Amino acid sequence: MNNLTANYERILEILRKISSETLLSYQRRAPKLSDLQLISLSLTAEYMGIDSQNHLFRNIPSSLKSKIERSVYNRRKHRLSGKTNNLRLQLVRVFNEFETYFIIDSMPLKVCKLSRSNSSKICKESEYCYPNRGFCASQQMTFYGYKLHAVCSIVGVFRSIDISLSSVHDIHYLKDIKDQLSDCTLLGDKGYLSSNIQINLFNYANIKLETPKRINQNDYQPQFYLFKKQRKRIETLFSQLCDQFM
Template sequence: MKQKDEVIIAIHVLGKLLGFTSERAWHRFVIGNLFPKDLFPERSRYNRRCRALSFAIKWIRHQLAKRGQHHAYAVVDSLPIELCHSARMHRVKRFRGIADIGYCASKRITFYGWKLHLQVTDQGLPMGYVVTEASCHDRVAAETVMMQIPHPYNLGDKGYISQKLQKKLYEEHRVAFWTPVRKNQRIRQSDAWKQ
């Protein structure tokens, strides 16, 4: 082995932090700037070792997120994963029974596919995620997403408004979940709470 596992993990994480999406481009960058060609594994060998070490990388991410109580807050949101164009969504046969038709209010689109529910810290560290069918409401998946690695302070958009959910999260898990209020909501928040 030309490099130890620790070096391979560190190089892999550095590539993700620098925003490289292509394995080939990242390997070319490493060979050109960080290591000489004879001291670093060739591209396919490097990629195989990264895949073999993926369990360690996931464990590191999990430990960082668990210790990440120094993050100020976490944000919970969902986004659509479209599988086909909207003109074909009523006759599509792929993933029938798993995927279905849903509505994304922020983009004002009806789509066929899944919905990704994600919890991310204020520093961009993913804490938890769930993929559901497109028709699943945000409130239904919120508790599952937030309990993967609980964070004491969570923010959500208007799709997550539910006093029952907020009360349950606080009483059972000591998780504060804040959402904005609707204009016609009976229970109003004080100006001090909003600030």
């Protein structure tokens, strides 16, 4: 509980530097727990890997528990989801303000095993977002589900995250990246190898795409060893996400 309280107070201190206490307008009386305090509590739970609200409310300090009930916390958390994402983006801009090198990669999000894909009803509420089959070259496996695309800085702060169908090639995510980044170097693996895309990114947003060459290419040269080493940072972040969110 001491760790939870300390993390909560530290996160709240940081958020107060970039935002006000009240983020939504209320018609009734002002709540005892401010919007920013509620978001700080939610981010603290995510940071500590607490995925159960019952477990969270069993461990939060009595000073916070007396200000809000669990059901009210759940409703307000959903209402503040958009504001929470805006605060995350503001924090990302602060942390990555002076970064000029970023790493791009993707990872598979398996919905279920291939043998159950035909009978599975998971994520099939709307036809446009049905999961499908895809291939992960790094793990040499075929899977059923989605792909998580991400861009992070060298120090390990996510700059952009998106989800696509598993059959979508990694290189198509670069079409969105050129509107989010500029004047930087982007490190990717062989899945992002394309001379046309490299030229387009450089002309559109001054983004220099660095990818390793294939051995059978005429102009093959080994990638700079430091770039190859730094690309492992995003693989570490993916592993941490898998452990934290199970």
